[in-house]
Amino acid sequence: MNKVFRIFLQGLSYAAFVAVIWYFSSEPAFQHMPADKALVVVAFKHAGLPVEACRKMTQQELDLLSPNMRKVNDCTRQRSPIHLQLFMDGDILFDKIETPPGIYADGSVNIYYSRKVATGKHDFVIKIKDSVRADSYTYMHQHEQVLDTAQILVISFTRDKGFVFN
């Protein structure tokens, strides 16, 4: 085969090679977030209350223990699951129950839920029940928020501050 023609064919091969890299290194563009959507994220770490109330130990029970083991209250390690509900404009977004991690189910629960929602003004209601001994939700909060395109609304929670919408 003619050397010049062969070099030409090689050039075509290299061109095809870089064309594949050219295109797939950035195209086709991927639409991750539509223009009319925002993201609601519920993220926090929370420990449920113990499943049973602490019990005061009797003197007889304390006498059976070595001195360094004696304590007034006997508390169970197991914690309550966290039941979370988030409503948006009356519709439920999340309704989840998380069991505490750990062999004794005594760890804090890490919560991270996210969902794409329509932009605009919304009315949020969030509830948490963190004790099996409670009859109803232990924390509840209502919040109104206007969501812009692609905005991330983060709902966090701490015992002292309650729910925070950012």
Added chain:
Amino acid sequence: MRINPLRRLYIAAETWFKYSFAELNPMYHLGTLTFFFFWIILVSGIYLFVPFKGSVHGAYASVEWMTHQQWYLAGIMRSLHRYASDAAIITILLHLFRELALVRYQGTRWYSWVTGLPLLWMIIPLGITGYWLVWDQLAQYIAMGSAHLFDAIPIFFGSMASNFLPSQMSDRFFTLIMFLHLLGQPLILLFALWLHVRRLSNVNIMPPRGLAIGSFIALIILSLIKPALSHPPADLSTVPQSLNLDWFYLNIYPLLDYWTAGQVWLLTLVITLLLIFLPWFFPKRAKATAVVDLENCDGCKQCFEDCPYDAITVQARTDGKKHSHEVVVDPALCTSCGICVGGCHSANPFRKAEKILRPGIDMPDFPAHELRKRTLAAIDSMQGKHKILVFGCDHGYAVERIKTDNTRGISLYCSGMLPPTMIRFALRKGADGVLVSGCRSNDCYNRFGERWTEMRILSDRQPSLRAGVDHRHIISQGAGPIDRKALEKSVQRLRKKLIKLEPKASE
């Protein structure tokens, strides 16, 4: 011989490169090309590391500086770094497809197959952490996606995704990613690459100079006309909307918009396991491995030098003979290619001392004695003038098919199994010409069979074809399974040569 459709498709597609690149066919150098791209990635990466600021607030600005202020050097380095990484994925995928299509994963070659696949899963995260370091919206997107993937693994407690909430991202996490990308992942990859080629001998990690120069120039041109750019800086208070993904590395992330992280993991796992266990889905028909006959082995070590799979070792003599060494075959590593027999001095068909030809190393299912017998039978069965005997291999064109009155073909396990003395023997016993075929040139199924045979014929490697043999009666022509025409042309070419030589032969 029935050729599987995948193999036929691959060989047909490869023909383009065979004609345009000839000896430099890039499909035969995919592994070394991948190594070459790694060299580019390494050198450009070291350069980029110097001006790079490894912090959440400094990273993006420093990459932008490289891209726009020092575009002529750091910018090109960045583009080279990215495009060479993409090129490596292409060559790896082609390498994988090639080995799959040519069924080069069966038998004892399972090891290279099984150790090769995880390399892909190591390289992709290396690319991902690289994109992460730019800390633009694309980095933010893959950080969130990766976090969701990791959070789905039940061994991790806590939520990794929480690290990427507004004002949560810390330099500490960024430092971890830097460590992974710059040191941790490359070191693991290097070790895995060593494992991948551990059972191969004469490993080459550099492509031919022409290919290296060509691909480097191609990448430079691409870097100049389409410099790698960043997305807008990461903003953890908003979700990135439209993204220009590098589909070579980030193809898994869009799935997370439709599937759960667990489903994505499942898909990845299923594909990986299916590919990994492929050698056992289609097991190779077992051939007996090479066997050493110490009675006839003088410990010359040629088979040890020739074995492409490091299946032969040399040790001190154990039978008390005067020779200092003997060879030992490890059946677990032997692929039964027979190349060792072709390199054995004692596989000489002229040996008359014994009725049965017994070389120092032999293939029990197709011994050298049987090859001598078939050679004689083929010559005896030919009629007329200009008898041509074609030695081919089981992985190239099925040479038995070119049978005519004065042409016969004998297929070997590999063309490298042919002792050069067998060529002389055939010419002496009545063949007018010998054509040595095999796989396509430079594409030996057993790595070096075709090359060693060619070198032996040209007296560049031991055992060499005796000087007195008239090379005008011999032709070498690689022919893949679909290259019937090329092989027939070579037979005709040899026959024409023989006709021209006729008066001389009659003198």
